[in-house]
Amino acid sequence: MTSDDQRDQTPVDGPDGPATRKSASMWSTVDAVNIDAGHVIGPYIIRELLGEGGFGVVYRAEQTEPVQRQVAIKIIQPGMGSKAVIARFEQERQTLALLDHPNVARVLDAGTFLRGVPYFVMDYVDGEPITTYCDRNTLSIRDRLELFIDVCDAVQHAHQKGIIHRDLKPSNILVTDAPSGASKPLVKVIDFGVAKALSGTMATEAVQTEHGQLIGTPEYMSPEQAEMGTIDIDTRSDVYSLGVVLYELLAGDLPIDSKSLRKAGYARVAQLIRECDPIKPSTRLGQLGERVEKITQCRQTTHHALARDLSRELDWIPLKAIRHERHERYRTASDLADDIRHYLRGEPL
The missing domain is CATH 1.10.510.10 (Transferase(Phosphotransferase) domain 1)
Known part of the structure; x- marks a missing residue:
């Protein structure tokens, strides 16, 4: 995933070019989860912030075991811990697990960290x-x-x-x-x-x-x-x-x-x-x-x-x-x- 793939709400992903990520309009998103490069979540080492989505923040990470590879980790947004949003996140995790197609990014893993904050791990797409x-x-x-x-x-x-x-x-x-x-x-x-x-x-x-x-x-x-x-x-x-x-x-x-x-x-x-x-x-x-x-x-x-x-x-x-x-x-x-x-x-x- 790239930072471009997270222009869900604020920017205009069109011929006029991307707008700024932050906005006071109804399309704005909340601030990103404050996780620094080097932070460890299970077998994953956070390397960089890729961007913000509708319900989550996406990072590029390095998986260390049982295989070594680059992955994308999506973590739920701060301030969005309602039961409804958690349910959406759980749905996303289960949904992706059903998909098996060469043109769909796979879900590789899922779990929680800190005080039950959920995350899931996807194919990293450098596109x-x-x-x-x-x-x-x-x-x-x-x-x-x-x-x-x-x-x-x-x-x-x-x-x-x-x-x-x-x-x-x-x-x-x-x-x-x-x-x-x-x-x-x-x-x-x-x-x-x-x-x-x-x-x-x-x-x-x-x-x-x-x-x-x-x-x-x-x-x-x-x-x-x-x-x-x-x-x-x-x-x-x-x-x-x-x-x-x-x-x-x-x-x-x-x-x-x-x-x-x-x-x-x-x-x-x-x-x-x-x-x-x-x-x-x-x-x-x-x-x-x-x-x-x-x-x-x-x-x-x-x-x-x-x-x-x-x-x-x-x-x-x-x-x-x-x-x-x-x-x-x-x-x-x-x-x-x-x-x-x-x-x-x-x-x-």
Whole structure:
């Protein structure tokens, strides 16, 4: 994990660049756990703070036994010791243990320290958010779509286990260079910290959103998730978030203006997400002014060529994923991936 992967509440993880971590707005997080480098938690030696998430603080650590390796340790935030938050943390730990997929960060261990403060240990992913990685490496539209298919496959795996991520965004989708023998970069979906189990085997009754608390990141949040107090969230909420990520990978911007969302109060956020009709990616591209040149350079293309490529299927696919009404979206992450595969093979959708 990197510090970029923890921009859950305050920063805008979008084309305008990251905002400062601290904020007086409703998106701010509490201060990090005060653990210094060298602190020992069981077989783990803390090395550095990576960042803050919605419910926890993440550190890079070194495991000393029974194997030596780098790991990421997530520790619950100070001042968040309520039973409900502890229950969420326990759910996260159990949820991750159900996942076994090459594109999902594994849970390796879990326990408590100090006076019962829980922690869990995950794969350390030394990667970048998918949008940052694609831009820095000037990946073409085809290469971006190939990576995005891996993301969909990872999310589909979780859904088949009865797990919803609920906070899919570029900073929770990390990419590293291709491992030895692999033909393309490696995608890892991280931080199921706000996951909700669909099955009744976990303590779902105890982990519902508390009144006045918005779980997720507004730029990538589905209309139903933005409705405060709702518990009627299903896998199509993740499909919506995937659609926003895809839109950004293609057009270099978000379907709903980040600044408008960040300035709004709770009720206004829900209204904006529910009522704003996203425009086509190709149309959005034409509205970006001087930014278009950099966006097209990062995709190894020209403005004219990118607008042409986006003007047909690649306009339609992300917009179908982010429809306001759930029944109008792709039914599953796998269905979304299938349409992208059809596009890449030149087949009709």
